[in-house]
Amino acid sequence: MASHAEVRDTSPKLRRKSTPRFSNIHVRSRTMERSKFYEDLVEEMRRKMCCHKNRESLLSSSSGFFNYRGMLNWAVVVLLSMSERSGYAAQMINLGAVLFFPLCVLTTLSATGAAGSALVLGIHSIMFMKLYSYHEVNRWLREEWAPLGLKSAIKHPGISSCASDPSNTGGGNLQQLVTFPDNLTVKDLYYFLFAPTLCYQMNFPRSSKIRIRFLLRRLLEMIFLIHVFIGLIQQWVLPVTRNSMQPFVEMNLTMMINQLLLIAIPNHFMWLIFFHWFFHSTLNFIAELMRFGDRRFYRDWWNSExxxxxxxxxxxxxxxxxxxxxxxxxxxxxxxxxxxxxxxxxxxxxxxxxxxxxxxxxxxxxxxxxxxxxxxxxxxxxxxxxxxx
Structure with a gap:
């Protein structure tokens, strides 16, 4: 009889009854902890490697940004300075020397013919920073991402990041996202080299289509602003610069300061024109051609305190x-x-x-x-x- 009891005790039905109802709770808990740890790890890695998302420039009408109080304050200060030069030194301090020196240098470059050398040097510097970012990000992917077996995580829809946001794919499928090392192609490298950014990532945010009207507006702005910039140099900056040479030769400190303050106002205008021409018109033109989604090339620096x-x-x-x-x-x-x-x-x-x-x-x-x-x-x-x- 004992042998029959032992047989009955080992039957599958009796084993299911003798098993505690929640005996697998620890297994599930450990599984959930591993899953949470996995998602946190992936999210941390992707925050490090993804730095772009779909955004419009603040000066674009579609951005919804309307806080230009700093521009209004600047315009008031410039108008007052043009009518009352005696208080201009204090006004210059309020505006900040950060605007004055780069503009004087920019004027000097244009006047002395060194602008071409500065342009070539700037392009080489940009290429160096781009290639450094390309090397570093791919090194992170090779040394930190790949050994953890996280290749498929870039397409995981349950983990929030720039790559898993549908708006960043330009309406494409998340399954079409590139993973390491499939991103190491000549096409991917050249797209990054021409894209308006210095920071590389595997999957850049893309716009759904090229907006022809937007593209034409940026092109017209570029043509118009470059002519205004050249006109300011020829009609305002160069005459003042010629008149300011004598005080510098004679080392007349009072006249030197006066001439520098005279040239500061056109320099401010030139800085604003150059900013809009390069950071808004030119970069948005390139981004629109390449369907590059991240247009946040600047923030509201005009409201700086x-x-x-x-x-x-x-x-x-x-x-x-x-x-x-x-x-x-x-x-x-x-x-x-x-x-x-x-x-x-x-x-x-x-x-x-x-x-x-x-x-x-x-x-x-x-x-x-x-x-x-x-x-x-x-x-x-x-x-x-x-x-x-």
């Missing part, structure tokens, strides 16, 4: 590169935030000095010193972090 905000938002393309390839790697290696900020600021100052000094063959370190003084002023005021999120 601090130097920190201005430098962080006037050139998003360069700022994003510094953030991704200088600041964050330093933080990951154990450096403090202050050391990371200082490194970014010093490198940016040296880069701008190099772009100006090399074409002119004048290594005077003026722009570098000016930017360092701005950084010291920022630190003394206890300003916020230089590198915005």
């Amino acid at each position: 601090t130097l920190t905000y201005f430098w962080s938002n006037s050139n998003i393309i360069l700022h994003k590169w510094y953030m991704r390839h200088i600041y964050r790697p330093l933080i990951e290696k154990g450096y403090s935030k202050w050391e990371g900020q200082a490194s970014v600021f010093v490198l940016s100052a040296l880069y701008h000095e190099y772009l100006i000094a090399a074409p002119l063959r004048m290594f005077r370190m003026w722009l570098f010193i000016e930017m360092m003084l701005q950084n010291i002023y920022r630190v003394l005021r206890g300003s916020d972090c230089l590198v915005s999120k």
